[in-house]
Amino acid sequence: MSRNYYVCSIGQPGQGYDDENLRRCILHNAFVLHEGAKQKGCINEINADDILILKYQNEFIGYGRSIGDVEHRGTGWSLYVDVNLWIMGNHVHKYGIQKAQKSGTAYDAVKKVDRDFALQKMEEIGFPF
Numbered sequence: 676m677s678r679n680y681y682v683c684s685i686g687q688p689g690q691g692y693d694d695e696n697l698r699r700c701i702l703h704n705a706f707v708l709h710e711g712a713k714q715k716g717c718i719n720e721i722n723a724d725d726i727l728i729l730k731y732q733n734e735f736i737g738y739g740r741s742i743g744d745v746e747h748r749g750t751g752w753s754l755y756v757d758v759n760l761w762i763m764g765n766h767v768h769k770y771g772i773q774k775a776q777k778s779g780t781a782y783d784a785v786k787k788v789d790r791d792f793a794l795q796k797m798e799e800i801g802f803p804f
Contacts (some may be wrong), residue, residue: 680793681721682772682786683756684706684730697731699752701761704739708749708754708784716783721756725800728788728796729761730769735796737763763799 683706683739686693699707706727708718717736721727725741739758746755 676788677723678721679725680728680788680790681725682728682730682735682788683718684784685732689780693732696752698728703755704758704760705741706756706785707752709751710753711751712784714782714784715754717763717787718754718756718785718787720787721745721785725773726731726739726793726797727756728793731766733770734766736766737761738797738800744745762797762800763800765799767796767799781796 685700696707696709706729708715721741721744723741723743726738727741728738730803739761742757742759744756746757747753748755764793771792772786772788775788777787777788777789
C-alpha cells in the first residue's frame, strides 16, 4: 500500500469558523470537516498512514499522519480523520499547489497532492516527519 498526501483546509478565509475549527482540529488531534461543506474534495480517499497537511487561510501550518479512515461522528462538524499528532511549525505560503494537485478543484476542502510537493512543504514547516 502506498502513502498518499493531502492538503486539508481548516476553513475559508473571512468565515467565522476558521479559528473555531482550527481549535477543534488541534483539540481532537484530527482533521475535522463540516458535513454540510459543499466541496469536500477527496476526504473519503484518506487511509491510515496518509499524510495530511493543514491549510489555514492562505498558509500551510502543520502536518500529521492519518491513523485511520474518515469517520462520521454525530452531526454538524462530524467528519473526522484522526492523526497521530500535528507537527506545527513555520507558516508556509500555499504557492505551487495548483501544479501539485492530483484531483478535484481549487475550491475543494481536501486535495490530493503529489509526494514531492508535500515533502517540500513538510520540510518548510519544519521538524522532519
